[in-house]
Each structure stands twice: as C-alpha cells, then as structure tokens.
Amino acid sequence: MSSEERSTGGTGEATIPGWGSVEFGRRLGLKALGATAAVGGIAALTSASAASAATKSSTIKIGYVTPKTGALADFAGPDNFVLSLIRSSSHFSKGMTIGGKKYKLEITVKDSQSNPSVASQVTTELIQSTGVDLIVTSSAPETTIPVSAVCEAAHIPCLSTVCPWEGWWVGVNPKNTIGPAGNAVGSPPKYCSMFFFGVPEFVECFLPMWNKVQKQTNANTVYAAMFPNDADGNAFAAAWPPTLGAISSAQKGSTWTEVFGGAYTDITSDFTTMIQTFKTGSGGKSCDFFINCPLPPDFNTFWKQASQQGWKPKLATVAKVMLFPTDVYALGALSNNVATDCWFSPNAPYKSSLTGMTANAFAAKYQTVAKSQWVQSMGSTYSLFEIVIEALKKVKNPHDRQAVAHALSQVNYDGMCGPLNFAAKTNPAKGIGIIKPVGIQWKPGSTSLVGHKKYSWSPWVVDNTLNPHIPIQAKLEPTNS
Amino acid sequence: MIWVNVVVQGLLVGGFYALFACGLSLMFGVMKVINLAHGDMAVVAAYAAVFLAPKLHVAEVWAFIVIVPLFALVGYLLQRTLLQKAIDRDPFTTLLVTFGLSVVIENLLLEIYSGNGQSVNIGALIAKSWQVNSIIYVSYVSLVVLGAAVVVLGALQLFLSRTSTGRLIRAVSDDREAAQLCGANYKHIFGVAAAIAFATVALAGIAYGIHTEFFPTSGGGNLLYAFEAVVIGGIGSLWGTLIGGVALGIAQEFGAHFNPAYQYLAGNILFLVVLAIRPQGLFGRKGSLNE
Numbered sequence: 144m145s146s147e148e149r150s151t152g153g154t155g156e157a158t159i160p161g162w163g164s165v166e167f168g169r170r171l172g173l174k175a176l177g178a179t180a181a182v183g184g185i186a187a188l189t190s191a192s193a194a195s196a197a198t199k200s201s202t203i204k205i206g207y208v209t210p211k212t213g214a215l216a217d218f219a220g221p222d223n224f225v226l227s228l229i230r231s232s233s234h235f236s237k238g239m240t241i242g243g244k245k246y247k248l249e250i251t252v253k254d255s256q257s258n259p260s261v262a263s264q265v266t267t268e269l270i271q272s273t274g275v276d277l278i279v280t281s282s283a284p285e286t287t288i289p290v291s292a293v294c295e296a297a298h299i300p301c302l303s304t305v306c307p308w309e310g311w312w313v314g315v316n317p318k319n320t321i322g323p324a325g326n327a328v329g330s331p332p333k334y335c336s337m338f339f340f341g342v343p344e345f346v347e348c349f350l351p352m353w354n355k356v357q358k359q360t361n362a363n364t365v366y367a368a369m370f371p372n373d374a375d376g377n378a379f380a381a382a383w384p385p386t387l388g389a390i391s392s393a394q395k396g397s398t399w400t401e402v403f404g405g406a407y408t409d410i411t412s413d414f415t416t417m418i419q420t421f422k423t424g425s426g427g428k429s430c431d432f433f434i435n436c437p438l439p440p441d442f443n444t445f446w447k448q449a450s451q452q453g454w455k456p457k458l459a460t461v462a463k464v465m466l467f468p469t470d471v472y473a474l475g476a477l478s479n480n481v482a483t484d485c486w487f488s489p490n491a492p493y494k495s496s497l498t499g500m501t502a503n504a505f506a507a508k509y510q511t512v513a514k515s516q517w518v519q520s521m522g523s524t525y526s527l528f529e530i531v532i533e534a535l536k537k538v539k540n541p542h543d544r545q546a547v548a549h550a551l552s553q554v555n556y557d558g559m560c561g562p563l564n565f566a567a568k569t570n571p572a573k574g575i576g577i578i579k580p581v582g583i584q585w586k587p588g589s590t591s592l593v594g595h596k597k598y599s600w601s602p603w604v605v606d607n608t609l610n611p612h613i614p615i616q617a618k619l620e621p622t623n624s
Numbered sequence: 625m626i627w628v629n630v631v632v633q634g635l636l637v638g639g640f641y642a643l644f645a646c647g648l649s650l651m652f653g654v655m656k657v658i659n660l661a662h663g664d665m666a667v668v669a670a671y672a673a674v675f676l677a678p679k680l681h682v683a684e685v686w687a688f689i690v691i692v693p694l695f696a697l698v699g700y701l702l703q704r705t706l707l708q709k710a711i712d713r714d715p716f717t718t719l720l721v722t723f724g725l726s727v728v729i730e731n732l733l734l735e736i737y738s739g740n741g742q743s744v745n746i747g748a749l750i751a752k753s754w755q756v757n758s759i760i761y762v763s764y765v766s767l768v769v770l771g772a773a774v775v776v777l778g779a780l781q782l783f784l785s786r787t788s789t790g791r792l793i794r795a796v797s798d799d800r801e802a803a804q805l806c807g808a809n810y811k812h813i814f815g816v817a818a819a820i821a822f823a824t825v826a827l828a829g830i831a832y833g834i835h836t837e838f839f840p841t842s843g844g845g846n847l848l849y850a851f852e853a854v855v856i857g858g859i860g861s862l863w864g865t866l867i868g869g870v871a872l873g874i875a876q877e878f879g880a881h882f883n884p885a886y887q888y889l890a891g892n893i894l895f896l897v898v899l900a901i902r903p904q905g906l907f908g909r910k911g912s913l914n915e
Contacts, residue, residue: 214839216739372885405884410845412640412835413873413887415633416880419626419759439741443837450751451763473743473837477751 202247203541206269206278208290213257217467218282221521229528232497242539255286263289279527288314291335300548301335304523308341327572334548338576342382349460351608356458364397367421367430372406379436414445418452433459455623468516471600480622484580487522489593491613496529496558507594529558582606630877638873639770642866644828645853647821653860654797654817661725663843669829673744685746692826699822700815733840744833769831777866852895858908
C-alpha cells in the first residue's frame with residue numbers, strides 16, 4: 144500500500160496497516176471497549192446540553208425501545224394498541240403539572256429488531272438525537288440489558304421489564320455477580336430500575352404444580368431438564384437445581400432428582416437420544432416432570448418427538464416458550480395441558496393506575512381492536528408507562544435525571560400488573576421490583592373467558608400459590624395422564 | 625439394543641437430510657449452480673402448505689399434491705429466466721443471484737406472514753409411531769420421509785440412466801457444447817432439471833414444516849446439512865446423496881448418544897474426514913470437482 148493511498152483513506156476501514164502493527168491492536172482494543180467508551184463521551188455531551196436547554200423545555204421526552212421485528216416480535220405484538228391507550232390517557236393527552244409548571248409528554252418508539260447491538264444503537268440515537276429525558280424498554284434480555292447498560296453509562300433514567308432480574312443485574316454492571324444463594328452481589332445501577340421476576344419465582348410458580356400432580360398421580364420425583372447451550376440455558380442449568388432444592392426442602396417437600404438432557408445446540412433437528420435419556424430416568428425411575436427454557440422451534444420438535452417416542456411426562460412446565468398463542472397454535476393438539484408462567488392475566492383483579500380500566504376490559508378491548516388473542520406482554524408494557532407517571536408525580540423537575548431515576552427506584556403503587564413496590568425490603572436489590580407470576584395451562588378456549596370470545600387455545604390460570612389475588616380458572620390437570 | 629436404536633434414529637434423520645439435499649445435488653450436478661436460496665425455497669414450500677393449501681381446500685397433510693407441481697413450474701420458470709441469465713455470465717454471478725434470492729425470500733415472507741412461527745399441522749398423526757420393542761420407536765412421519773427420500777432419489781437415478789430426457793440431462797451436464805452440437809436444447813434441459821430439483825425441495829420443505837416450527841429465516845440452518853450430505857455422498861451422484869444424508873444422520877446420533885453437545889460436532893467431523901480422505905465424496909467421480 145502506498146503512502147498516498149493511506150492518507151486519502153484516513154477515515155475508512157481500508158487503512159488498517161497490518162496485523163502486527165500497534166495501530167491495529169489499538170483499534171481492536173477500542174472496539175472491545177466500544178459501547179461503554181463511546182457512550183461515556185455521549186454522556187458528557189448530553190449532560191452539557193441538558194443543563195442549558197432541556198431543563199427549560201416544557202416537553203418530557205420518553206423513549207421506548209422494543210423488539211417490533213425479529214425473533215422476539217411476539218412480545219411487541221400489542222405495542223401499538225398499548226401505546227394508543229397510553230397516549231389517550233389524561234396525563235399524556237392533556238399534559239402534566241410538575242413543580243407548578245405544565246409539561247407535555249411525548250413518546251418516541253424505536254425498534255431493537257431483536258438484536259442487542261441494534262438495541263444499544265437506537266438507545267444512543269434516542270439520547271443523542273431525540274434528546275430523551277428517560278427511556279423505557281421491554282422484552283427479553285436481548286433488548287433490555289443493552290438498553291439499560293447504555294442508559295447507565297449515559298446517565299439517563301431507564302426502566303425495563305420482561306427479563307429475569309439475574310441476567311439484568313450482571314448485564315447492567317459487569318462487576319455485579321449472583322451469589323451462591325441466588326442473591327444479588329454488587330452495587331445497584333444509579334439510573335436503571337426494572338420489574339419482573341427471577342429464577343426463584345420460576346421455581347415457586349412451578350413447584351406447587353409439580354407437588355400437586357405428583358400427589359395426584361403418585362408420580363416419580365424425577366424430572367427431566369432440557370437446557371440448551373446458550374445464555375438462558377446455561378443460566379437455568381446452573382440456577383435451577385440448587386434453587387429448587389433449597390425451596391423444596393424449606394417447604395419440607397420432596398427431594399427432586401434431576402436428569403439433565405445435555406447442553407444441546409440451539410435449533411437441533413433430532414432429540415430422540417435426549418428423550419431416551421429421559422425415559423431411562425434415574426435409579427430405575429423414568430422422568431415424570433419436565434422443565435426447559437428452549438427456543439420455540441426446538442420445543443416444537445422436541446415435544447412432537449417425545450410423543451412419538453412414547454415419553455409422556457406427567458407434567459410439563461416450560462419457561463421461555465408457550466408464553467404466546469403463536470407457539471401453541473404451531474404445536475396444535477400437543478399443546479394441551481402444557482403449563483407455563485404468566486405475569487399478566489385478564490382475570491386478575493387489577494386495573495390501570497392511569498384510567499381505572501380493568502385488566503379484563505384491557506384484554507377484551509385488545510381482542511376487539513387488534514383482532515388477535517390477548518398476550519401477557521401487554522400488561523407489563525402498559526405498566527412501564529404507569530410507573531413513569533408515578534415517578535414523575537414525585538419529582539420537582541422532570542429534567543433532573545438523578546431525581547427521576549431515584550423516583551423510579553422508589554415507586555410503590557397498584558396498577559395493571561398488580562401491587563408493585565420497587566423499594567420493598569424483600570426485593571433482590573434496590574431498583575428491582577418483583578411481580579408474582581401464576582401458573583397457567585393451555586387448554587381449548589371457551590366463551591366464558593375474556594371478551595366472551597372462544598379461541599381454539601387459551602391460557603387458563605391453574606395455580607395461584609405465588610399470587611392468590613388472581614382467581615383460578617380451571618383445574619390443574621396432568622399433561623399426560 | 626440402544627445401539628440399534630441409535631442407528632435406526634440416525635437413519636430416519638438421515639432420510640430427511642437426503643431428501644433436503646436432493647435438489648441441491650441435482651442443481652449442482654447438472655447446472656453447476658450452488659443454490660444458496662435452497663433452504664429458503666423449502667421454507668416457502670412449508671409456508672405454502674400452511675397458507676395456500678387450505679385456500680385450495682386441500683388438507684395440510686395432502687398439501688404436497690398441489691405444491692410439488694407448483695414448485696416444479698416455478699423451478700422451470702426461474703431457471704429459464706433469472707438463473708439462466710446468471711449462468712450465461714459466470715459462476716460467481718449465480719452464487720450472488722441465489723444469495724440475493726435468499727435475502728429477498730426471507731424478507732418477503734417476513735413482510736407477508738410476519739415473524740410468527742408456523743408449523744404444518746397434520747393432526748394426530750404427528751404423535752403416532754410404530755413401537756418395535758421397548759426401546760425402538762419409529763415415528764410414522766419420519767418413516768414416510770425416509771421412504772420418500774429413497775423413492776425420490778432412486779426414481780431420479782433411474783430416470784437419469786434409463787430415459788432419453790435423463791440421458792440428455794447427463795449429456796448436457798458432462799459436456800454442454802458437445803450436446804448442443806448434437807442438437808440438444810440445453811436451456812430447456814436445464815429448466816427440466818431445475819423443475820425436478822424444485823419439486824424435491826417442495827417435498828423436503830413440507831416434511832420440514834411438519835417436523836418443527838419454522839420462521840421466515842429458518843432456511844439457512846438446513847442448507848448447511850444439505851451441503852454436508854451432498855459433499856459426503858459425492859457431488860453429482862444421487863445415490864451418494866442418499867448415503868451421505870444417512871451417514872450424516874447416523875454420525876450425529878452417535879455423537880448425541882455420548883452427549884447432545886456433540887451431536888453436530890460428530891456430523892461435522894465426519895464431513896471433515898471425508899473431505900480430507902476422499903475429497904470427491906464417497907460416490908463421486910475423481911476429478912468431478914475440476915470440471
């Protein structure tokens with residue numbers, strides 16, 4: 144390469160001088176530092192501009208990052224509907240008086256495309272170009288963790304949901320860890336809060352169902368664990384057995400034996416050997432219970448093959464799949480009585496803190512307006528904006544980021560997802576609000592359900608041990624009798 | 625008996641790989657076209673089984689009756705227009721064109737059918753199996769797919785060796801200029817080969833749609849195993865593709881038997897070993913790669 148070429152291409156990628164050079168190493172180092180270093184610069188820039196202009200602005204700008212497209216698009220399905228309700232509620236349509244001054248509220252939506260790097264990129268755009276005062280984000284670690292990390296570095300208040308808190312905790316601050324008892328170790332983020340639940344709640348939600356079916360059918364206390372070799376799978380594989388053991392022994396319950404199917408690769412075309420392992424079980428007893436956290440196509444293949452291979456666990460409790468009707472309809476009749484967790488249910492006695500609309504009316508309206516079956520992410524998305532309003536009520540200046548972030552981490556209110564206290568002593572850490580899921584099973588729908596509309600398959604609340612506010616709708620039945 | 629089961633299940637998965645690889649093998653063998661949109665075409669067939677078949681009042685399980693001929697037609701037309709234009713230029717253009725097709729197909733599917741997962745629903749049949757003994761269960765669906773793979777690849781091999789059209793295809797594949805001198809319309813022959821290839825892709829796509837839940841972007845993953853099956857079996861040999869698919873399936877099952885983490889590793893190792901020891905594949909002709 145001639146020196147002339149090198150000077151002309153000064154800004155392009157083409158000028159990497161060579162593998163051995165210091166320049167190349169420096170670039171690699173910068174790339175690794177990447178996100179945080181770049182955002183640190185932005186933080187300086189935005190805080191400088193905020194101090195002068197934004198503090199006087201009479202508009203509060205809220206950014207919303209959500210996976211509208213890509214693999215997680217199911218979660219964002221109700222977004223447009225939820226946002227239209229939020230925007231028509233009085234605080235958003237008429238404005239809000241804070242510290243004696245009238246403010247307009249504005250929501251800017253960005254698509255994370257279910258991709259972590261796009262998520263952090265659009266967050267940076269929201270901060271830099273849109274000049275948002277705070278950011279809310281939802282749906283799966285792939286979106287909420289990068290968004291929260293960028294906000295924390297840029298000193299922008301951020302609220303997220305639909306992500307197990309363990310992953311969020313270590314993702315927002317790389318120095319944080321999860322302790323041996325599943326506890327949060329480290330320091331809470333200064334600008335970020337979240338609400339959802341974690342591995343202990345999964346156990347507390349599924350275990351009562353296991354216990355009931357075990358007694359009912361005199362089943363073996365041996366369970367099959369299908370955890371893939373990916374971030375969620377490895378986290379579950381590590382956390383599930385000790386958490387289950389601790390909670391079950393604290394309740395003086397049965398001793399559960401795990402049969403681990405092996406850390407398979409995502410998108411596997413054949414599970415017959417794993418199913419053979421589950422049939423063989425442990426100590427001469429086959430696996431009668433089933434826990435997993437797979438990608439939807441893997442569960443689809445696995446569950447069809449399990450049925451073909453004659454492995455019929457008494458109860459299947461799945462995590463991460465079968466949350467939405469899509470997976471259920473794709474699986475068809477084999478979905479019957481597969482159980483999972485549910486964090487928003489239309490039969491809950493909860494209502495909007497913004498308009499007083501009940502959970503039932505909320506879901507029924509969605510089914511009429513959007514012409515599709517309700518999904519549980521609609522409740523958590525709605526609550527994001529309720530919580531923002533709760534926090535804004537507590538501050539004197541909505542452009543004071545520290546005050547807004549602090550107010551978010553102290554919210555204690557009743558809303559669409561039920562009572563939620565970010566400052567409760569029982570929370571894993573400051574700024575992590577816990578909602579309590581209930582157990583549901585997929586069964587054929589009925590006109591007695593929300594909106595009096597019968598769908599082929601509907602989720603029925605079958606266990607409310609963790610959240611007795613939510614009434615049981617149907618009897619818990621074994622997946623295979 | 626456990627080992628017999630490993631082989632049986634490997635055979636069944638292998639049948640699916642072979643069926644999937646058949647069209648790829650044919651397109652490469654005859655036209656020297658590496659169709660990077662192969663997997664996406666299969667996904668299109670699966671979407672057609674879910675959305676198009678019910679509109680034509682055909683149950684999803686019988687969807688192939690409509691979709692296979694439709695795909696043959698699409699294959700012929702696509703070959704005579706887009707692919708032929710690309711072949712007339714050079715091999716890199718065909719690679720780029722099929723890659724472009726793949727991107728276009730994935731995005732069109734996303735636009736039309738959204739990112740929601742789908743599956744070809746064949747009712748209670750999906751859960752049924754033939755219980756050989758206490759360990760070996762043979763899924764009817766997988767058995768049918770294996771049978772289809774054997775029949776399709778066998779019939780194609782006979783077609784190529786016994787019929788006049790088959791001989792023409794081989795002649796054009798061996799030496800296009802010489803065949804043209806003898807009066808063969810090679811563009812039409814290419815079209816026929818593409819029609820057959822697309823018909824088999826449709827069959828494989830529907831089988832795939834029955835087996836699992838698919839998304840607009842599901843095509844790429846299967847393409848890899850189809851490639852491996854073709855390379856292991858030997859480029860240009862259809863029997864080879866069948867054996868290649870089955871060998872890949874059995875290798876994966878053996879890997880999975882030790883630990884599911886090794887399932888794909890074992891298949892990939894077989895692929896590498898074949899490449900290292902016998903680059904032309906198990907049934908490939910020596911020098912077929914240099915043509």
